Amino acid sequence: MSPYIRHRLVTEAEVVDAVLDRHSLHAAEKFVQEVFWRTYWKGWLEQRPEVWRRYRAEVRELLAGDLPDGYEDAVAGRTGIDAMDAWARELVDTGYLHNHVRMWFASIWVFTLGLPWQLGADFFLRHLLDGDAASNTLSWRWVAGLQTRGKTYLATTENIARYTDGRFAPTGLATDARALDEEPFPPATPIPDDEEPSAVGSRVGLLLHEEDLEPASLLAQLGSSAPPLATAAVVADASSRSPAGASSLVVDFTAGAVADTAARTHDADGGAATILDSAGAAAVMDWAAAGRLDSVLVPYAPVGPVQERLDALRPALDGAGVRLVAVRRRWDSRAWPFASRGFFPFKERIPGLVRR
Numbered sequence: 001m002s003p004y005i006r007h008r009l010v011t012e013a014e015v016v017d018a019v020l021d022r023h024s025l026h027a028a029e030k031f032v033q034e035v036f037w038r039t040y041w042k043g044w045l046e047q048r049p050e051v052w053r054r055y056r057a058e059v060r061e062l063l064a065g066d067l068p069d070g071y072e073d074a075v076a077g078r079t080g081i082d083a084m085d086a087w088a089r090e091l092v093d094t095g096y097l098h099n100h101v102r103m104w105f106a107s108i109w110v111f112t113l114g115l116p117w118q119l120g121a122d123f124f125l126r127h128l129l130d131g132d133a134a135s136n137t138l139s140w141r142w143v144a145g146l147q148t149r150g151k152t153y154l155a156t157t158e159n160i161a162r163y164t165d166g167r168f169a170p171t172g173l174a175t176d177a178r179a180l181d182e183e184p185f186p187p188a189t190p191i192p193d194d195e196e197p198s199a200v201g202s203r204v205g206l207l208l209h210e211e212d213l214e215p216a217s218l219l220a221q222l223g224s225s226a227p228p229l230a231t232a233a234v235v236a237d238a239s240s241r242s243p244a245g246a247s248s249l250v251v252d253f254t255a256g257a258v259a260d261t262a263a264r265t266h267d268a269d270g271g272a273a274t275i276l277d278s279a280g281a282a283a284v285m286d287w288a289a290a291g292r293l294d295s296v297l298v299p300y301a302p303v304g305p306v307q308e309r310l311d312a313l314r315p316a317l318d319g320a321g322v323r324l325v326a327v328r329r330r331w332d333s334r335a336w337p338f339a340s341r342g343f344f345p346f347k348e349r350i351p352g353l354v355r356r
Contacts, residue, residue, distance in 0.1 A: 043339025133304030145179025
């Protein structure tokens with residue numbers, strides 16, 4: 001289910017509501033918390049966008065230079081550590097790894113193989129169907145001792161053997177996980193205010209992207225202020241996840257998600273949404289011009305590649321007299337401000353966030 005939630009083909013609110021229709025919050029607490037982890041990571045990064053920008057710059061620099069010894073073997077499943085090699089192949093072949101395996105993998109990558117955490121995070125982001133900027137980047141930082149300063153995660157033979165039912169018991173793993181260090185970041189910044197969608201013009205287009213592909217509930221959130229849509233379009237660029245692009249599994253899954261969304265998204269006259277052949281500003285500008293639009297509604301994109309794309313698009317549309325209005329879901333607007341510290345203070349807010 002996680003790839004569908006990640007692209008909001010199914011929203012977090014839908015999932016949690018469906019669970020709480022059948023179970024009490026107490027009974028479903030662990031499941032609901034797992035759903036909120038992704039929300040928490042996004043809210044945390046939203047207040048510290050420089051963490052993402054620095055990671056992106058470091059990945060570009062590392063990939064452009066001489067790759068460190070052991071990197072190619074690690075991503076190809078040739079380290080000689082049976083568990084690590086099997087997991088690398090599983091990730092490439094399926095686009096998925098269990099959460100516990102992701103932690104073991106990251107720990108071995110950083111502390112046993114001594115490889116840059118940024119390259120490991122990039123490897124995951126290129127291959128995970130459910131990979132997103134916040135969860136992936138910050139989880140790798142947590143393992144390396146950067147997210148919670150000084151607190152690392154050490155994968156051990158005993159733990160791996162226990163939870164894989166003896167399938168793997170790798171030897172030669174690091175016995176010490178000394179936290180990595182880095183230059184400090186600027187202080188956290190407040191979550192930006194929501195934009196006012198009621199200020200749109202008379203010719204409004206809806207532009208969906210791979211961060212949020214569920215238009216019905218997004219428009220329903222606007223209620224009576226939801227404008228009639230002159231046209232609609234869907235756009236995605238899975239390759240923007242990394243300077244090295246994305247795996248064919250990720251590209252194909254994203255394309256399928258876009259096609260599904262386009263088929264169930266219509267303008268006010270019942271016309272089907274257009275799938276744009278490029279995520280660049282020029283393609284969006286052409287679509288807006290063809291529809292004679294004065295406003296474009298988009299789902300708000302959290303810190304990551306899509307937000308970068310929209311930040312580049314906004315001035316181009318402004319120059320053409322077209323206003324770009326980002327609609328943030330109430331789920332995010334309510335929860336993200338509480339993601340200013342660790343997850344444990346955040347989770348205390350969950351009952352209030354889901355109370356109905």
